Amino acid sequence: MLEVKNLTFKVDENGVERSIVQDISFTVEDGEMLVITGPNGGGKSSLAKVLIGIEKADAGQIVLDGEDITEYDIDHRANAGVGFAFQQPPRFKGMTVERLLSLAAGKPLAECDCCELLSGVGLCANEYLKREIDGTLSGGEMKRLEIATVLAKPHKLCVFDEPEAGIDLWSFSMLVDQFEKIHSKKDQKLILISHQEKIIKMADRIMVIEDGKIRSIGSKEEMVPKLFGESSDCKCAGRK
Ligand SMILES: Nc1ncnc2c1ncn2[C@@H]1O[C@H](COP(=O)(O)OP(=O)(O)O)[C@@H](O)[C@H]1O
Ligand SMILES: [Mg+2]
Structure with missing residues (x-):
């Protein structure tokens, strides 16, 4: 289980302290998907960054399967079983796709394993294995590669920040299948940040965050009518 207790993260804005994550508490059970x-x-995204260790919480506690990971840095958290995909994936000039996938898996991967990972996110291994993770890849290709790195090994907790951004409809349905696969693993906890109705409706529980606070949280059955009502527009979304 993931237990997030009274998490607060503050930034300095022109000398003025601002809490962009304010006293947030929630849990994610094993096998559960929280959107x-x-x-x-x-x-x-700030909450995601605090969960994966890019930003350090100013207050609160993060406990993963009974292990307090609050003070762990990003490497230590990755070793403790946290996998993540950023809203805007970083590029690694000079590193090939093949090497990145092996690093993500924590062991050298055979070409057929890389091929399976890439085809799972709709990319053809022949075209991508030897390519560098640089500016020649499109935003959508970067997002799919990053998702493949998360799928390269099992994690206790996976966090995906707006995985749908910049992804075409065909690739999107492949990604949905990949998320279903993670979701079906009973020991993994899955957090997806999303504005997409299809992803929101895959959740076991849905949490709405506004002004750094939890505005509402509940089961899919409770939350979907509140978010979507009769129409299919997500009333909370207002996405970029
Ligand atoms: N390092 C930072 N310094 C100052 N402000 C930040 C920083 N990171 C995020 N913010 C601000 O915090 C707020 C929340 O940002 P973010 O977590 O990216 O929101 P969301 O992912 O929900 O769109 C925004 O107003 C953003 O500009
Ligand atoms: Mg964001």
């Missing part, structure tokens, strides 16, 4: 949604600037 976080809410207006832009609400603090979703």
Whole structure:
């Protein structure tokens, strides 16, 4: 289980302290999928960064399967079983796709393993294995490669920040299949930040974050009618 207790993250804005994640508490059970949604600037990516260790919490505690990971840095958290995909994936000039996937898996991968990972996110291994992770890859290709790195090994907790951004409809349905696969693993916990109705409706529980706080949280059955009502527009979304 993931237990997030009273998490607060503050930034300095022109000398003024601002809490962009304010006293957030929630849990994610083993095998559970939590979708976080809410207006832009609400603090979703900041919460994800604090969970994966890129940013350090100013207060609160993060406990993963009974292990307090609050003080762990990003490497230590990755070793403790946290996998993540950024809203804007970083590029690694000079590194090939093949090497990145092996690093992500924590062991050298055979070509057929890389091929399976790439085809799972809709990329053809022949075209991509030897390519560098540089500016020649499109945003959508970067997103799919990054998702493949998360799929390269099992994690206790996977966090995906807006995985749908910049992805075409065909690739999107492949990604949905990959998320279903993670979701079906009973020992993994899955957090997806998304504005996409299809992803929101895959969740076991949905959390809406606004102004750094939890505005509402509940089961899919409770939350979907509140978010979507009769129409299919997500009323909380207001995405970029
Ligand atoms: N390092 C930072 N310094 C100052 N402000 C930040 C920093 N990171 C995020 N913010 C601000 O915090 C708010 C929440 O941002 P973010 O977590 O990216 O929101 P979301 O992912 O929900 O769109 C935004 O107003 C953003 O500009
Ligand atoms: Mg964001």
